[in-house]
Amino acid sequence: MDFLQPSSWDEALAVRAERPDALPIAGGTDVMVELNFDRRRPGALLDLTRVGELQEWSIDDGTVRLGAGVPYGRVITELGDRLPGLAMAARTVGSPQIRVRGTVGGNLGSASPAGDAHPPLLAAGAEVEVASAARGTRRIPVAEFFTGVKRNALEPDELIAAVHVRTARGPQQFCKVGTRNAMVIAVSAFALALHPDRQAVGTGIGSAAPTPRRAAEAEEFLAGELDWAGRAALPESLAQAFGERVAAAAAPIDDVRGTAAYRRHSLAVLARRAATWAWDDLRRAA
Amino acid sequence: MTTAQTAARTTGRIGENAQRPDGTLKVTGEFAYASDLWHDDMVWGVTLRSPHPHARIRRIDVTEALTVPGVSAVLTADDVPGENAFGLEHADQPVLAAEFVRYEGEPVALVAADHPETARRAAARIRVDYEVLPALTDARRALDDDAPLVHPGGNLVRHLRLRRGAERPTAPVVVSLDFEVGMQDQAFLGPESGLAVPAEDGGVDLYVATQWLHVDQRQICLALGMPPEKVRLTLAGVGGAFGGREDLSVHVHACLLALRTGRPVKMSYGREESFHGHVHRHPATMTYEFGAECDGTLVYARAHVLLDGGAYASSTAAVVGNAGTLGLGPYRFPSVAVDAYGVFTHNPPCGAMRGFGCVQAAFAHEALMDELAAAVGVDPVEIRRRNGVQEGDRNITGQVIDSAAPVAELLQRVADLPLPPALPEQPDLRDLPGAVGNTTHGEGVRRGVGYSVTYKNVGFSEGFDDYSTARVRLQVTGGEAVATVHTAAAEVGQGLVTVQQQIARTELGVEQVVVVPADTAVGSAGSTSASRQTYVTGGAVKAACEAVRTAVLQRAAIALGRPVAGLALDGDKVVGAGGEVLAGLADVLGDDAVEETVEWRHRPTHAVDPETGQGDAHVQFAFSAHRAVVDVDTELGLVKVVALDTAQDVGKAINPDAVVGQIHGGSAQGMGLALMEEVVVTDGHVRNPSFTDYLLPTVLDVPPMRVEVLEYADPHAPYGVRGVGEPPTISSGPAVAAAVRAACGKPLRRVPIRPEHITCT
Numbered sequence A: 001m002d003f004l005q006p007s008s009w010d011e012a013l014a015v016r017a018e019r020p021d022a023l024p025i026a027g028g029t030d031v032m033v034e035l036n037f038d039r040r041r042p043g044a045l046l047d048l049t050r051v052g053e054l055q056e057w058s059i060d061d062g063t064v065r066l067g068a069g070v071p072y073g074r075v076i077t078e079l080g081d082r083l084p085g086l087a088m089a090a091r092t093v094g095s096p097q098i099r100v101r102g103t104v105g106g107n108l109g110s111a112s113p114a115g116d117a118h119p120p121l122l123a124a125g126a127e128v129e130v131a132s133a134a135r136g137t138r139r140i141p142v143a144e145f146f147t148g149v150k151r152n153a154l155e156p157d158e159l160i161a162a163v164h165v166r167t168a169r170g171p172q173q174f175c176k177v178g179t180r181n182a183m184v185i186a187v188s189a190f191a192l193a194l195h196p197d198r199q200a201v202g203t204g205i206g207s208a209a210p211t212p213r214r215a216a217e218a219e220e221f222l223a224g225e226l227d228w229a230g231r232a233a234l235p236e237s238l239a240q241a242f243g244e245r246v247a248a249a250a251a252p253i254d255d256v257r258g259t260a261a262y263r264r265h266s267l268a269v270l271a272r273r274a275a276t277w278a279w280d281d282l283r284r285a286a
Numbered sequence B: 001m002t003t004a005q006t007a008a009r010t011t012g013r014i015g016e017n018a019q020r021p022d023g024t025l026k027v028t029g030e031f032a033y034a035s036d037l038w039h040d041d042m043v044w045g046v047t048l049r050s051p052h053p054h055a056r057i058r059r060i061d062v063t064e065a066l067t068v069p070g071v072s073a074v075l076t077a078d079d080v081p082g083e084n085a086f087g088l089e090h091a092d093q094p095v096l097a098a099e100f101v102r103y104e105g106e107p108v109a110l111v112a113a114d115h116p117e118t119a120r121r122a123a124a125r126i127r128v129d130y131e132v133l134p135a136l137t138d139a140r141r142a143l144d145d146d147a148p149l150v151h152p153g154g155n156l157v158r159h160l161r162l163r164r165g166a167e168r169p170t171a172p173v174v175v176s177l178d179f180e181v182g183m184q185d186q187a188f189l190g191p192e193s194g195l196a197v198p199a200e201d202g203g204v205d206l207y208v209a210t211q212w213l214h215v216d217q218r219q220i221c222l223a224l225g226m227p228p229e230k231v232r233l234t235l236a237g238v239g240g241a242f243g244g245r246e247d248l249s250v251h252v253h254a255c256l257l258a259l260r261t262g263r264p265v266k267m268s269y270g271r272e273e274s275f276h277g278h279v280h281r282h283p284a285t286m287t288y289e290f291g292a293e294c295d296g297t298l299v300y301a302r303a304h305v306l307l308d309g310g311a312y313a314s315s316t317a318a319v320v321g322n323a324g325t326l327g328l329g330p331y332r333f334p335s336v337a338v339d340a341y342g343v344f345t346h347n348p349p350c351g352a353m354r355g356f357g358c359v360q361a362a363f364a365h366e367a368l369m370d371e372l373a374a375a376v377g378v379d380p381v382e383i384r385r386r387n388g389v390q391e392g393d394r395n396i397t398g399q400v401i402d403s404a405a406p407v408a409e410l411l412q413r414v415a416d417l418p419l420p421p422a423l424p425e426q427p428d429l430r431d432l433p434g435a436v437g438n439t440t441h442g443e444g445v446r447r448g449v450g451y452s453v454t455y456k457n458v459g460f461s462e463g464f465d466d467y468s469t470a471r472v473r474l475q476v477t478g479g480e481a482v483a484t485v486h487t488a489a490a491e492v493g494q495g496l497v498t499v500q501q502q503i504a505r506t507e508l509g510v511e512q513v514v515v516v517p518a519d520t521a522v523g524s525a526g527s528t529s530a531s532r533q534t535y536v537t538g539g540a541v542k543a544a545c546e547a548v549r550t551a552v553l554q555r556a557a558i559a560l561g562r563p564v565a566g567l568a569l570d571g572d573k574v575v576g577a578g579g580e581v582l583a584g585l586a587d588v589l590g591d592d593a594v595e596e597t598v599e600w601r602h603r604p605t606h607a608v609d610p611e612t613g614q615g616d617a618h619v620q621f622a623f624s625a626h627r628a629v630v631d632v633d634t635e636l637g638l639v640k641v642v643a644l645d646t647a648q649d650v651g652k653a654i655n656p657d658a659v660v661g662q663i664h665g666g667s668a669q670g671m672g673l674a675l676m677e678e679v680v681v682t683d684g685h686v687r688n689p690s691f692t693d694y695l696l697p698t699v700l701d702v703p704p705m706r707v708e709v710l711e712y713a714d715p716h717a718p719y720g721v722r723g724v725g726e727p728p729t730i731s732s733g734p735a736v737a738a739a740v741r742a743a744c745g746k747p748l749r750r751v752p753i754r755p756e757h758i759t760c761t
């Protein structure tokens, strides 16, 4: 197996185009597991950790451009205030060791329905920036990025460059249920973002459908019902109804980690609680 | 007048927190585990395993595998020179499957190659033509007339029938329940590993991580068709065991490949293979009924316990023995009817795991004690205190408990410990169920407290000839007195090496004690299981040291012209009654070494009566109690264990720190079974053979623990010791389960308790 180590983005894209059998590797926290379990035998590994451009983030016009190679640990310490939902999700990923290595780009690359970065990116309406040597750069709304179980919209010659996320204009929440209290793959997860500037609500559901997905109908429902102007307390019944709509948007299965019924049930609870917390935060901020 | 110099007392004796000789190496990562074994000429062995729970092997074609460059051998059942069978109690398990495979993961063929990856690729090219057969995967069906037979002799491994007291007892208060326990894995951190080196005499030297070298040797000899002197075993660094290394894994396979290739062969499982490569804790289905007086005094018990033994016997019969003879807990029952069954299925084989049959039963009897408490309106501590056995009582097999049985005191101790404070107004997420998963800020959270008290036999039971052998030598080298202790007892992390040193220091008054590697050059030490090594190998080391001491003092008596009676050994010297130095050891021994080998047995135990289950089956009982405090998010079914406090009688704490360490670890393991640890098996297939989905408690799941150690010496045991390792694993889980029930008000008749059980979704 070849180990390819480009040192610039252009070189990385060129190698990607030349070697369709090469598997990109960033933090390696998914790739190495696949190799160790003998689930994959790529012809080559394309190491992206020497591509400086991927390790940076910047902020422009209220939007963070987060390089694909920025690990969770840095998202937590450097972006906790601007991207609170993503940082909350990052805090739940694996163990400290995994958070030092694992990246948001790698999470998108794996496109697991249980990837924890996905729900907050969906809730925030993020866009994934991908590029190829042949066709240059394009942007994919994150909701269109996930195309199936562990499949994404990348073309074979493309790499993920970055993800663009608007800085939070309102409270964000991320909740993840697992059967132990740390180092656990989500049984279900839910992200919520309130966008008071647009009087809109964003959501993201994890581990409860073939792909991470939004609960679009629930978003519209809640946005329509919330008292944006008066900021009156969120009625329990409204939170409840929102939770039920979020649960209805899921399409979960039974597996070793949990039952479909529990996943739906827990999403309803998480969405209800998250909406209450976020709205209370907004009222307090006012 | 001469002032007699007093010898400095030897330190690091029993009762002190002596340092482990392997401690620094382990924490600095330098300790060589079995997976670190290396030989410059070695090749790698891998195992091809069955993908089916039950199938007939029509044909195995290895030709393609043999053509892979780098492959030096491919072996199947035809290549087993001796008997193609092994097993702890019954040799019913093929070394390599011949006609049938009986569980998913059963070894079918072996490959040796110059690189493990090459060996795996070659193994993938072995063509096995399977005729898939219907599999028996529901233990409850195993004894039905129309159930598929796992072995020609039928699907029953053992039925233990226990009857005592009235035949048809009645009582004013009757409580009953059904309970189910899932399959737990030992999940030791160091997967199976070994290195077999072919020897010039045509035999083989095997370095392997195991629990009992001599029982391994016996089985390997049978399969290789070789006498014991040709099959020599040395213990390699063991990364945990918990019963999972009692059965053979790589042993015969590595030897077969080494003898065939003439090269040293290393075999090392990955985590997934490890899940298939050792036995698990038996899943149990249980029905219990207790009858009691209106004040809660127990009148009778009826219990039906069914253990799924999987495809091969392993130690199922002995586990049934424990589940039956100890399966009602440490309570007084005038009348008893227990039927415990172990059956064959096409599920993964089950066998020894820490707690050995008592763990499963404890969940049922402790849940039912809580039911009884509720039914008669007394609290859970009181109901147990009222019914708990005391020293001098007979247990349910009619055996008199002839040393401390402090059931009531242990309960009182844990009940008296301070309770953890309530959650603050704005708790840290890490202190809440779900932790940083941010699933609650206090909503839906209710606290529950649960109690449990259990007991376990120490040592091998039911008439087994349970002994250990120790060879101790005392010598002065380079001016320094050194005691050397040689046994075949497996140090698996529990601290036996330290215990051996402490005993030798105590008995010989010598600071320098070297525990040489365990191997088969000395007699059997028995198994590192059943909480028995400190008792039995400790007893053997003590006896051998005493023999050495006697010999040394006799020499000293002659040299000094004094009677032996007033002499002792301390501070590397021969001392008098007042500790005054009389001679250096060098003066007495010169260049001679004094060496003694002793085979040591505990009091015999006896088989139980086949009709009534009555008899003195056990040599010693160890008691422990737990109190668990949990916070449960009742809406999401998530649990945070807030406190897990315990009291245990250890007879005598040879190494107090190590004792507490055992209790911490055992408590965590029992808690793991209550809340998350389960090998999920569907239709005979293991669905979670990895640490991604076989969940073990993390630091955020295991609370700080208060441990109360009681030392009521057992007059029949060396130094009064009582086995320590297993009791905490038995009583912690039921306490946690009880606390969760108390918090959420649900019956929860299955462990591990999953979130969907609490939320009923």
Ligand SMILES: Cc1cc2nc3c(=O)[nH]c(=O)nc-3n(C[C@H](O)[C@H](O)[C@H](O)COP(=O)(O)OP(=O)(O)OC[C@H]3O[C@@H](n4cnc5c(N)ncnc54)[C@H](O)[C@@H]3O)c2cc1C
Residues within 6 Å of the ligand: A023, A024, A025, A026, A027, A028, A029, A030, A031, A032, A033, A048, A068, A069, A092, A093, A094, A095, A098, A101, A102, A103, A104, A105, A106, A107, A108, A109, A110, A114, A115, A116, A117, A158, A159, A160, A161, A183, A184, A185, A186
């Ligand atoms: C012990 C452990 C615990 C874990 N816990 C969690 C958890 O709690 N939550 C969670 O979501 N995940 C978890 N994971 C999975 C993993 O850590 C995450 O998915 C992580 O985000 C992967 O990032 P990485 O940089 O390590 O990716 P890698 O393993 O390097 O790559 C992952 C995939 O993305 C592709 N890829 C990487 N970078 C790019 C790029 N720039 N362009 C195109 N493709 C790319 C790779 O080819 C590969 O297919 C855990 C993993 C382990 C081992």
